[in-house]
Amino acid sequence: MWWKNSVVYQIYPRSFADSNGDGIGDLNGITAHLDYLQKLGVDVVWLSPVYQSPNDDNGYDISDYQNIMQEFGTMEEFDRMLAEMHKRGIRLVMDLVVNHTSDEHAWFIESKKSKENPYRDFYIWREGKDGKEPNNWGACFGGSTWEYDRETDMYYLHCFSKKQPDLNWENKAVRNNIYEMMCWWCEKGIDGFRMDVISMISKEQSYPNGEIHGGSSYADFGPFVCNGPRVHEYLQEMNREVLSKYNLLTVGETAGVTIEEAKKYANLDGTELGMVFQFEHVDLTVGEFGKWTDERFCLKDLREVLNKWQTELEGKAWNSLYWSNHDQPRAVSRFGNDGPMYRKLSAKMLATCLHMMKGTPYIYQGEEIGMTNAYFEKIEEYRDIESIHAFEDAMERNIMAEEDMISALKVISRDNARTPMQWNRSRHAGFTTGTPWIGINQNYLQINAEDALQDADSIFYYYQKLIALRKQYNIVVDGIFYGLLEDDDKIYAYERILGNQKLVVGCNFTDKKVDCTLFDNAEEGEELISNYKHHKKGILKPYEARVILFS
Numbered sequence: 001m002w003w004k005n006s007v008v009y010q011i012y013p014r015s016f017a018d019s020n021g022d023g024i025g026d027l028n029g030i031t032a033h034l035d036y037l038q039k040l041g042v043d044v045v046w047l048s049p050v051y052q053s054p055n056d057d058n059g060y061d062i063s064d065y066q067n068i069m070q071e072f073g074t075m076e077e078f079d080r081m082l083a084e085m086h087k088r089g090i091r092l093v094m095d096l097v098v099n100h101t102s103d104e105h106a107w108f109i110e111s112k113k114s115k116e117n118p119y120r121d122f123y124i125w126r127e128g129k130d131g132k133e134p135n136n137w138g139a140c141f142g143g144s145t146w147e148y149d150r151e152t153d154m155y156y157l158h159c160f161s162k163k164q165p166d167l168n169w170e171n172k173a174v175r176n177n178i179y180e181m182m183c184w185w186c187e188k189g190i191d192g193f194r195m196d197v198i199s200m201i202s203k204e205q206s207y208p209n210g211e212i213h214g215g216s217s218y219a220d221f222g223p224f225v226c227n228g229p230r231v232h233e234y235l236q237e238m239n240r241e242v243l244s245k246y247n248l249l250t251v252g253e254t255a256g257v258t259i260e261e262a263k264k265y266a267n268l269d270g271t272e273l274g275m276v277f278q279f280e281h282v283d284l285t286v287g288e289f290g291k292w293t294d295e296r297f298c299l300k301d302l303r304e305v306l307n308k309w310q311t312e313l314e315g316k317a318w319n320s321l322y323w324s325n326h327d328q329p330r331a332v333s334r335f336g337n338d339g340p341m342y343r344k345l346s347a348k349m350l351a352t353c354l355h356m357m358k359g360t361p362y363i364y365q366g367e368e369i370g371m372t373n374a375y376f377e378k379i380e381e382y383r384d385i386e387s388i389h390a391f392e393d394a395m396e397r398n399i400m401a402e403e404d405m406i407s408a409l410k411v412i413s414r415d416n417a418r419t420p421m422q423w424n425r426s427r428h429a430g431f432t433t434g435t436p437w438i439g440i441n442q443n444y445l446q447i448n449a450e451d452a453l454q455d456a457d458s459i460f461y462y463y464q465k466l467i468a469l470r471k472q473y474n475i476v477v478d479g480i481f482y483g484l485l486e487d488d489d490k491i492y493a494y495e496r497i498l499g500n501q502k503l504v505v506g507c508n509f510t511d512k513k514v515d516c517t518l519f520d521n522a523e524e525g526e527e528l529i530s531n532y533k534h535h536k537k538g539i540l541k542p543y544e545a546r547v548i549l550f551s
């Protein structure tokens, strides 16, 4: 399976490169930067949605699965981009968003016309109860998961925004239409799918009330929606009808996934998906106010989660590996140190820690040059529906002071990862000649791709080397993972074993030098990579990462 030794690069098209000066990234902008990706050495691009959409959730609300969003370009430009990727040995994985559509999709426009409409059961309609919503579930972007429709005096389910009605997967016609659409894209030559909230497509059909916790007005739908009763049946059917007919990378974005569920979703028999994204490491700081906190992770918790996923999927399923994506803050800001002193060192350390693990690594656009959070100070600078709704809700319900919510947004808002790619030191960081749809991070004069390409010691070339190591040494792909120093609250260390070879990885997650004897016999092995040229026996320097191969 080719995707086991691949490295994936995620492009958020709206923020990658604008080729026509409208301030919005587009397909031709991607095509113009494929040489950059080829130089980095990535094997696959995961492209966030580019289908027709009113952009209520920046493309994760699709109104036509088989047409390109007008702002991003045309189908011809898509075909050219795909051909140019394949010419460079880069495969394309599309974002498949089939838990829900846009409310502007033709299916929903029909469905809401009448209870008798042939498309009525493409979505999830329920009668209200005592003049209220059918149950007490809360939507991810605020309010109830049920939206009242006067036309037919019923409510429809939407786990995200009210412009993202959930599809009814119980309906075979829905599933058949989706499989046909997926085959259509595979026939065009794409190489896989990242499946948006695919763990949510099978709901508990009784739609029971959930428990309301803390200060919330609504219940969490998770227990009745994530990993639902028929989800594996549906994915096995999708595998038979589509996935098994093509040589695809498939990765499920499985909100709420557990180890046991992952062994089913990403089983090695290939009857469902190739791998899944788990969320335990990026949800470590979720607390009383959900994700809205500026609290930092602790290394022991991080290691416990990632080591668990490494060891418990061994021989059972395949891991994806990621620090960030378009829903998460920037890696170096969240898990490293984005100050001027240690940004480069800690970004390289984080890359080492992740890329030497077992699984398929994902690089989020800009991570390879150490882009940081934007830390927007004013709510007017935010664009993300999740952030804006959360702010409004927090203010309306007085659950925290405005400055506390702003400091949480600065640390955790999805917009931190959605500020435009920083290409060079020209205006708007070379992203656009127009007015960008969202603010540019003002540190682009210090952090941009052009300068990185001129600097042999840049984070870019460090990622390039890590990616190359995966190709050179089988142990990086196949070695079995064993945790080391599992009580240490400063160093993340582990080893990989393959036959008589041992790879030892040590990463200092702090800005202090720390005692460490892990590499005292380093001269008996071969140093594959480090973010320091010189080392001191018995210690690791601030954010020092080292990888030694013993054969």
Ligand code: TEU
Residues within 6 Å of the ligand: 057, 060, 061, 097, 140, 160, 196, 197, 253, 255, 291, 326, 327, 386, 414
């Ligand atoms: O995200 C699913 C999801 O769980 C998100 O709500 C994520 O957990 C949250 O944003 C983190 O706080 C997928 C897409 O990646 C996201 O961009 C979409 O907004 C969402 O589904 C709806 O399609």
Ligand code: CA
Residues within 6 Å of the ligand: 017, 018, 019, 020, 021, 022, 023, 024, 025, 026, 071
């Ligand atoms: Ca554009």
